[in-house]
Amino acid sequence: MGASCFSIVCLLSNFLRRSATAAGLSSQTVEIDGDTTIHFWGPTAATSKPNLVLIHGFGPPSLWQWRQQISFFAGEFDVYVPDLLFFGDSFTNSTDRSEVFQATCLAKLLENLQIHRYSVVGTSYGGFVAYLMAAASPEKVEKVVIASSAVNMRRSDNDRLMKKAKVDKIEDLMLPTTASGLRTLLDLVLFRRPYMPEFLLNDFLDKLYSENRKEKLELLKELRIGQDEVVTISPLSQETLIVWGEQDQIFLLEKATELNKLLGEKAKLKVIKKASHCPQLERADQFNNIVNDFFVHGFNMY
Ligand SMILES: *[C@@H]1O[C@H](CO)[C@@H](O)[C@H](O)[C@H]1NC(C)=O
Numbered sequence: 001m002g003a004s005c006f007s008i009v010c011l012l013s014n015f016l017r018r019s020a021t022a023a024g025l026s027s028q029t030v031e032i033d034g035d036t037t038i039h040f041w042g043p044t045a046a047t048s049k050p051n052l053v054l055i056h057g058f059g060p061p062s063l064w065q066w067r068q069q070i071s072f073f074a075g076e077f078d079v080y081v082p083d084l085l086f087f088g089d090s091f092t093n094s095t096d097r098s099e100v101f102q103a104t105c106l107a108k109l110l111e112n113l114q115i116h117r118y119s120v121v122g123t124s125y126g127g128f129v130a131y132l133m134a135a136a137s138p139e140k141v142e143k144v145v146i147a148s149s150a151v152n153m154r155r156s157d158n159d160r161l162m163k164k165a166k167v168d169k170i171e172d173l174m175l176p177t178t179a180s181g182l183r184t185l186l187d188l189v190l191f192r193r194p195y196m197p198e199f200l201l202n203d204f205l206d207k208l209y210s211e212n213r214k215e216k217l218e219l220l221k222e223l224r225i226g227q228d229e230v231v232t233i234s235p236l237s238q239e240t241l242i243v244w245g246e247q248d249q250i251f252l253l254e255k256a257t258e259l260n261k262l263l264g265e266k267a268k269l270k271v272i273k274k275a276s277h278c279p280q281l282e283r284a285d286q287f288n289n290i291v292n293d294f295f296v297h298g299f300n301m302y
Pocket of ligand 1: 035
């Protein structure tokens with residue numbers, strides 16, 4: 001980093017790292033078992049503030065996905081922003097590619113850091129991980145935010161998405177290798193895609209999408225959520241906030257209303273207008289206020 005930084009993506013990456021540092025976070029790596037190393041951004045020194053874990057989805061590194069949340073929440077929370085396995089600098093030699101394994105590894109990381117109580121916010125793929133962490137450890141996970149994440153995804157939802165994106169395989173959409181492939185993805189995940197010239201798209205592909213491609217393909221193939229037509233998810237014991245972009249093209253809003261029903265009384269849904277699959281970036285102020293109100297007041301205010 002630094003010395004030979006001639007691309008826009010590289011400059012932005014440096015800017016994001018500096019912003020995280022300014023918010024009191026630092027880049028840290030923990031070996032959680034003989035096979036697995038997890039990288040995360042977390043408080044340089046833990047305080048007595050409540051702990052908040054932000055779990056990214058498929059896409060660019062975690063700081064890019066949570067760039068509008070880190071400094072907003074760092075005032076009131078000890079914020080942890082891990083890289084899921086095969087994203088950023090997290091890696092494992094284990095052959096397990098399931099989202100259950102991602103959840104187990106994050107729980108181990110927090111255990112390792114002596115953090116025994118925390119809330120989780122997960123977006124998209126990260127929402128699957130957040131749900132699984134909450135289901136596995138009700139004594140540790142305090143509150144849950146599931147953002148743009150159809151934990152209730154069916155095989156047919158996947159088929160619909162591939163048809164819409166005009167791809168044969170889901171990885172052709174989620175792991176683009178060409179500028180036009182990335183444009184297709186951005187058109188679906190953003191309500192309004194900003195103009196991006198080809199060189200910039202290529203810069204993104206090169207710097208943000210190319211790492212551990214083989215393993216990421218395996219993560220998509222081994223996904224357990226979305227394999228079946230029958231959805232079996234149990235309600236969580238925690239208060240759960242579901243946040244969704246009204247125009248989400250990856251997981252339609254109807255998935256959110258169904259999820260809200262499946263999760264029962266402890267779940268509430270908040271819909272953000274003029275946002276697609278990334279309301280935390282597209283409508284950051286609204287997203288932050290909704291999530292913050294939930295953490296501060298619970299459901300009393302709804
Ligand atoms: C994976 O195995 C290689 C070769 O043994 C080793 O160098 C590397 O540190 C291991 N990675 C992790 C994350 O444990």
